[in-house]
Amino acid sequence: MTVGRDSPTPNGRKPAASVDEPDTRNDEPDARNDELDARNDELDARVDEPALRAHEIVKRYGATIALDRVSLDVARGSCVALVGESGSGKTTLLRCFNAMVRPDAGSVVVGGRPVASFDPVVLRRGIGYVQQEGGLLPHWSVLRNVALVPWLRGEADAEEQARGALDQVGLSPGRFGDRWPRDLSGGQRQRVAIARALAGSPEIILLDEPFGALDAITRSELRRSFHNLRAGMGVTSLLVTHDLHEAVELADEIAVMKAGALMQVGRPHELLNAPAHEYVEELLERAGIG
Amino acid sequence: MGRVVLVLVAVAAAGGAAGQPAVLAGQAALLAGQAALLAGQPTLFAREPAPASRRPRPSADLPGPSADLPGSSADLPGSSADLPGSPARSAQSDPSNRTPVIIASKPFAESYILAEIFAQLLEARGIAVDRRFGLGATEIAFGALREGAIDVYPEYTGTALAAILGDELQADAEAVYRHVAGAFRERWDARWLAPLGFENTYAIAVRRETAEALELATLSDLAREAGGLRAGFTPDFIGRSDGLPGLRAAYGFEAAEVLPLLQAVKYEALVESGVDVIDGYSTDGLIARYDLVVLEDDRGFFPPYEAAGLVNGDFWRRRPDAIAALSELSGLLDEERVREWNRRAESDGDPVADIARDALVELGLVVSDGEETMEPNLAESAPPRESERESATAAESARSPVVGFASYMWQNRTDILGHARRHIVLVIISLGAAALLAIPAGLVLVRAAGGAEGVIRGIGLVQTIPSLALLAFMIPALGIGVVPAVVALFLYSLFPILRNTYTGVRDANPAAVDAARALGMTPAQLLRHVRFPLAAPVIMAGLRTAAVINVGTATIAAFIGAGGLGDPIVAGLALSDTRMILSGAIPAAALALLVDAGLGLAEKRVAPGGVAVE
Structure with a gap:
């Protein structure tokens, strides 16, 4: 269980001076941000708890069972990859952790506290999120996009944080900050999306096929820089991918899902040496691993 | 169009x-x-139709209209005491008389002309008017009248019977007038002025060569040959009870095909042999222009469509002066005159205002220098300014249509x-x-x-x-x-x-x-x-x-x-x-x-x- 972050104190907040963009200033008073502080302190306190825990969760969409009594722990600072075919429930499971999906049964715990007890907005502002399409706001500049979470939290240095995050993902804030998302390449857009997820210095980030829409070269390049970045920051990551190579390269542990159920969770070599299920074996074979 | x-x-x-x-x-x-x-x-919504010309019928013949005139107390809900006084006197004393009389028409040439005649007659009698011409349909024009949004518009008894009342059709003009006038007064407090003196009924027309080849003179003849003919009727005629459905019932008329045709293209469709039979109107200037044969309604199917002013009941009580002036037209018009006015409007493109002015002079209700006379002068029939108009038309046609249109716009x-x-x-x-x-x-x-x-x-x-x-x-x-x-x-x-x-x-x-x-x-x-x-x-x-x-x-x-x-x-x-x-x-x-x-x-x-x- 890897613990520890070498990044500075999360959410270092200064007394409100205005964010640099007058028309984009977040002037909505938000008491929720106080709750956020409390939550992060709590999170720091419980080092022995897994950062993310799903216990026996069930999610149905009509007659379809998307998650069938799934349990999963993600240790602090580790990276777990959820792999499986599309429709296997990976994304649904991922979205349970930031309250984008409410399970029908079972419990989801983040930082030792049940997700259901959070104001979802507060919870989400503390968890980074990257989706396959990037999901950048097309009418916001790159810098403003990256500054989203600190800005939502009302932090005065939102823009500085955003510049820092852009640097981290290898994009020069001076060169890219003022561009529109549509003026970037696909790879650059995903870098921006990752920067946005990291800009608030979250302890946890959720990534849903973050490199899925990229060409092979950009993809492996981005994968490598993400790997280095993550190793440096020690941020707890849950990653959805359908690519086993990606999982092996990035993750400490791999969780194999099929039809809403978790087949096996383990370190890559454990999966390889002792596949718990035919399906896991088949999956490894198909990926040419093994 | x-x-x-x-x-x-x-x-x-x-x-x-x-x-x-x-x-x-x-x-x-x-x-x-x-x-x-x-x-x-x-x-x-119908242009209202009509065949046979009728002699002008003085309103006194009818129990309804003459008695309906304000001032003749017998017909009023209460007694003469309800009225401010005699029409002439009240016209001067009542301040409400200074409000303009709102005159409407429906959107076809004859209605515009009749309404303009009403308007100019009132103006000649010193009564201010407000023109709301071209109201969209019988439904809208009558609805507006009923609600008091307009005071008067020209309507046809047959239309009132078939389209407004939805009552059983009758052939006798006087009976229809009496029925309609009574029903309108009772139901909506609306009054029919005495008939203007002409009818405008549906005229089922064919090309002359069709009539000759098939020996068609009456609607019964037409029904006999209908199986080989294509009919082009206005959508309105196809729908209303005094239109195609009635024609089918009365004559067993079953055409090979019935095409719904707009008014504007109907005549050309007939002339160009696109169809063989159309519904026209007896006062229509176009029937004569295209040399069409109107078939006789030998079974007397079409109800009479007598034209008359239809007025709002409140207006009728309030403005005896205007009612008296409008009543001057009673029985003065005849089908031939109206057809000529329609022709001038539809074929010559004469302004409606000119046609109405000429008509009032022709009827002797207004003298040409603007001084009014009560003496009908029926002898004067040729509209003046004919030569002026022709020279203007000639000058215009000499120019290109675009230039002509541009100058018109200007x-x-x-x-x-x-x-x-x-x-x-x-x-x-x-x-x-x-x-x-x-x-x-x-x-x-x-x-x-x-x-x-x-x-x-x-x-x-x-x-x-x-x-x-x-x-x-x-x-x-x-x-x-x-x-x-x-x-x-x-x-x-x-x-x-x-x-x-x-x-x-x-x-x-x-x-x-x-x-x-x-x-x-x-x-x-x-x-x-x-x-x-x-x-x-x-x-x-x-x-x-x-x-x-x-x-x-x-x-x-x-x-x-x-x-x-x-x-x-x-x-x-x-x-x-x-x-x-x-x-x-x-x-x-x-x-x-x-x-x-x-x-x-x-x-x-x-x-x-x-x-x-x-």
Whole structure:
């Protein structure tokens, strides 16, 4: 269980001076941000708890069972990859952790506290999120996009944080900050999306096929820089991918899902040496691993 | 009318060729379609028809009308004590007499002419008038009269019997008049003045060679040969009980095919052998012009369509002066005169005002120098200024049609600008109000969990109500004129704006919305910072659609006396005056293109930076 972050104190907040963009200033008073502080302190306190825990969760969409009594722990600072075919429930499971999906049964715990007890907005502002399409706001500049979470939290240095995050993902804030998302390449857009997820210095980030829409070269390049970045920051990551190579390269542990159920969770070599299920074996074979 | 549509399409095509976005051309074509629809509308409500000429019948013959005159106390609800005094005296003493008499007509030439005769006669008698000509249908004109929005308009007893009362048809003119006058008074407190002296009934007509080849003289003959003939009837005739259904029942008339034809193309269709039989009107100038044979109604099927002034009951009590003046026309008209007036209007393009002035002189009710006389002078029949008119026409035809039209537009620029101004006011007020309601409503619907689609579809149903029907429905509540026109245009504008707002906001870049939500935006922040800005161009596109529809639909406002560019279109259609139609249609089309282009620019401007609008 890897613990520890070498990044500075999360959410270092200064007394409100205005964010640099007058028309984009977040002037909505938000008491929720106080709750956020409390939550992060709590999170720091419980080092022995897994950062993310799903216990026996069930999610149905009509007659379809998307998650069938799934349990999963993600240790602090580790990276777990959820792999499986599309429709296997990976994304649904991922979205349970930031309250984008409410399970029908079972419990989801983040930082030792049940997700259901959070104001979802507060919870989400503390968890980074990257989706396959990037999901950048097309009418916001790159810098403003990256500054989203600190800005939502009302932090005065939102823009500085955003510049820092852009640097981290290898994009020069001076060169890219003022561009529109549509003026970037696909790879650059995903870098921006990752920067946005990291800009608030979250302890946890959720990534849903973050490199899925990229060409092979950009993809492996981005994968490598993400790997280095993550190793440096020690941020707890849950990653959805359908690519086993990606999982092996990035993750400490791999969780194999099929039809809403978790087949096996383990370190890559454990999966390889002792596949718990035919399906896991088949999956490894198909990926040419093994 | 075909010509008008062609011109509009040509305007649209020119727009496209000039490198405008294809949308422009498409929208102009839409407008052209609306103009075509509009062209069809006057015929949806009858021109009222008629054959045999009848001798002028003095109103005294009838128990109804003469007794109905105010001042003859016998017929009044109370006694003579109810009346302010004798007609002449009360006319001077009652201050309400200074309010103008609101005279209306329906949208066809004869109705315009009769209404103008009413108007000029009253003016000659020192009574101010307000003209609301071209009201869209029997339903609208009568609805307006019933509600007191207008005081008087010319109507036909047969139409009243068949289309308004829906009573059983009768052949006897006097009996029909008595029945109709009694029923109107009882049900709606509306009064029929004494008949004007002529009938305008349906005239079933065929080409002369058809009549000769098949030996057709009567409708019975026609029924015998009908199996081999194609009929072209107005949609109105096809529907009403005193039209095709009755003809089928009375004569067993079953044509090989019945085509619904607009009034404007019917005669040409017959002459060009597109059809073999049409429904015409006995006072129609075109029957003689095309040398058609009118078949005799040998079984007396068509009810009598006597023309008479129909007045509002309150007006009838309030304005004995005006009633007395209008009653001067009783029994003075005959079918031959009216046919000649119609011919002048429809074939020669004479202004209705000139025809009415000549008619009043001809009838001896007004002397030509403007001094009035009570002596009927029936001998004077030739309309004056004939030579003047011919020379003017000759001079005009010497020029090219385009130059002629341009000079027509220039001569009438004040009127046209006035119409355009009114048109723009109607559009701006209705569109502005619709936007103020529909945009917030659309945003609310996005937040509302369910039922939004239902609400929007419900609003969409308004769109399916034909504009004239909507206008007719509103008469009891809102009367006629600008207010109901604005309300109708407002209702028609709601749907495109509401739909686009709702859809635009709901479907705004799903990935961006999902990511923003997953990173902690509240629903209100999402709406304000993401959904609404991203939906702005879509909302503006809805506004643009509504505006273009609105500019086209506002031409309908003319049918309820609200003015606008529809005025010359409606009048021109009624009078077969292409230039007059175009003087409304072309500015309306230009306005639509302008509005479309302007809001197209606005659409680009409201698009947030970083979002491309094609």
